[in-house]
Amino acid sequence: MARKGVVSDEGTVTDADTSTVAAKAKAVEIKKQLERLVKAIVDEDDYRVETADEAIRALSYLKDLKSKKSLSFKLQGGGGGGTVVIPKEFRCPISGELMADPVVLATGETFDRPFIQRWFNEGHRTCPQTKQVISHTVLTPNHLVREMVSQWCREHEIELPKPVQDIDEQLVTNADRGCLNSLLEKMSSSLSDQKAAAKQLRLLTKRSSSFRALFGESTETIPQLLNPLSPGQVDAHPDLQEDLITTLLNLSIHDNNKRLVAENASVIRLLIESLEYGTVQTKSNAAATFFTLSAIDSNKITIGASGAIKPLIDLLDVGHPLAMKDVASAVFSLCTVLENKERAINAGAVGVILIKIMDHVLVAELLVILAMLSNHQRAVQEMCELGAVPCLIGITRESDCERNKENCVAILYTICFADRTKLKEIKEEETTRGTFSRLVQTGTSRAKRKASGILERLNRTGSITHTA
Structure with a gap:
C-alpha cells in the first residue's frame, strides 16, 4: 500500500491532507504579523490599544492551532511507521515546506512559487535568502528541482503536493475569519466598542480583497455590520456612520458582494438615508456605493425601484462639490436602464x-x-x-x-x-x-x-x- 503524507514543521512527511500545508503556512503568516505588532508595542510609548488587541488575537490563534493539531506526525502505511526527513534543498526557504512549484529567482535561489510571489506582493524587492536587491521579479520554473522532488516522493511512496495557486488569499482569509467575527460581535456592544470596531473594519476592507470576500460567506454579516445604524436616526453618531458606510463601499467593490449588498432592502434604505444625512464623506461614499453596486444590471433595477434616484438628484443639486462626482457617476450608471431614465427625469x-x-x-x-x-x-x-x-x-x-x-x-x-x-x-x-x-x-x-x-x-x- 502506498503511503501518503505532507511536510511537518520539523521537515518530516506526515499523514495528513493538503489542508495541513495551508494551516502551517497560516501559522507562519500569523507569526510574522505578531512580530510586527510586538515590535510596534515595544518601540512606541503611545501605541494604540487596537495594536495590543491584535497581538492578543494572534497569540490566541497560535495557541488554538497548537492545541488543536500537533504538527509532528508519523508516516503510516502498508510499509510501516516512522518519519522521513525532507532534504533541505527540497524545502522552500520561506515556508519550510516541500516545494510543489519550485521557481528560480533572479539571484539563482529557488523558492516555492506562492510563497515568493506573496513576498513580492508585500512590496519586497530583495531576495529573502541573500538580501540582494533583485533586478526583476520574473520567476522561472525550476524543472530540475521539480523532477528531483517528484522522484524523491515516488521513492518514499509519498504523494507529491499539488501547487497552491491562491495561497495568499487562503492564508489571509483563514487568519482573518476569527478577527471578522470578533469585530462584528462588537457591533452589538457598547458605543465605544462599535466605533473602534467600525474604524478597524473600514481599514481592513480597504486594504485586503480577501477580507472583503469574507463578508460573502454569510448573509448575516452585512446586517451585523450595520446594526448600529437605526433607520430614521442614521446620523446619530456621524463618525460611526461614516466608517460603516465607507466599509460598505469597500465591500461593494468585491464582485461577489454586489448582489449580497443590493438585494438587502434595509441596506439600500440606510444608504438612501446616508445620501441625505451625514458628513460630506458619508454622502459621497453612499453615492459611490450605489455606483459600484450598479455594475450589475439587475442591481440597477433594484436600486432604481428602491427610490434612490431622487435623493441622488437632490444631492447633485445642493450637495458639496466633493460628493457631486460620485453622485454623477451613480446617476449615469443607473440611467443606462430605461426605467431609471424616466425616474431621473421625474426627479x-x-x-x-x-x-x-x-x-x-x-x-x-x-x-x-x-x-x-x-x-x-x-x-x-x-x-x-x-x-x-x-x-x-x-x-x-x-x-x-x-x-x-x-x-x-x-x-x-x-x-x-x-x-x-x-x-x-x-x-x-x-x-x-x-x-x-x-x-x-x-x-x-x-x-x-x-x-x-x-x-x-x-x-x-x-x-x-x-x-x-
Whole structure:
C-alpha cells in the first residue's frame, strides 16, 4: 500500500491532507504579523490599544492551532511507521515546506512559487535568502528541482503536493475569519466598542480583497455590520456612520458582494438615508456605493425601484462639490436602464444638470448624462424650455474638449428633430460662425455624423449663408 503524507514543521512527511500545508503556512503568516505588532508595542510609548488587541488575537490563534493539531506526525502505511526527513534543498526557504512549484529567482535561489510571489506582493524587492536587491521579479520554473522532488516522493511512496495557486488569499482569509467575527460581535456592544470596531473594519476592507470576500460567506454579516445604524436616526453618531458606510463601499467593490449588498432592502434604505444625512464623506461614499453596486444590471433595477434616484438628484443639486462626482457617476450608471431614465427625469434631473453645466460644474460628466437622457421626449422638451440650446451651442463652439463637443452636438441633433422652433438659433450659429460645418471637418466620428445631420436638417428648412 502506498503511503501518503505532507511536510511537518520539523521537515518530516506526515499523514495528513493538503489542508495541513495551508494551516502551517497560516501559522507562519500569523507569526510574522505578531512580530510586527510586538515590535510596534515595544518601540512606541503611545501605541494604540487596537495594536495590543491584535497581538492578543494572534497569540490566541497560535495557541488554538497548537492545541488543536500537533504538527509532528508519523508516516503510516502498508510499509510501516516512522518519519522521513525532507532534504533541505527540497524545502522552500520561506515556508519550510516541500516545494510543489519550485521557481528560480533572479539571484539563482529557488523558492516555492506562492510563497515568493506573496513576498513580492508585500512590496519586497530583495531576495529573502541573500538580501540582494533583485533586478526583476520574473520567476522561472525550476524543472530540475521539480523532477528531483517528484522522484524523491515516488521513492518514499509519498504523494507529491499539488501547487497552491491562491495561497495568499487562503492564508489571509483563514487568519482573518476569527478577527471578522470578533469585530462584528462588537457591533452589538457598547458605543465605544462599535466605533473602534467600525474604524478597524473600514481599514481592513480597504486594504485586503480577501477580507472583503469574507463578508460573502454569510448573509448575516452585512446586517451585523450595520446594526448600529437605526433607520430614521442614521446620523446619530456621524463618525460611526461614516466608517460603516465607507466599509460598505469597500465591500461593494468585491464582485461577489454586489448582489449580497443590493438585494438587502434595509441596506439600500440606510444608504438612501446616508445620501441625505451625514458628513460630506458619508454622502459621497453612499453615492459611490450605489455606483459600484450598479455594475450589475439587475442591481440597477433594484436600486432604481428602491427610490434612490431622487435623493441622488437632490444631492447633485445642493450637495458639496466633493460628493457631486460620485453622485454623477451613480446617476449615469443607473440611467443606462430605461426605467431609471424616466425616474431621473421625474426627479428633476434635467433642470439640475443644466444649472450645474451653466455654472461650469462637472461639465464633462453631466453632459454625458444629459446626452443619455436626450433620447427621452420629455427630457428634450424640458431642455428646450430651460434654455439649453444657447448653452449647448456655446460649449460646441468654445470648448477645447472633443468629448464635450460630441455630446453637445448629439443633444442638439435630437432637439433639431424634436422642436422646430429651436432651428432658428442653431441656423444662426451656423450662418454666423460655421460651427457645425467646422465640426464636420474636425470633430470625432460621432460628432461629424451628428453635425452632418444638423446641416442636412437646416438645408431642408432653407438656404444657409456662411460668413468668412
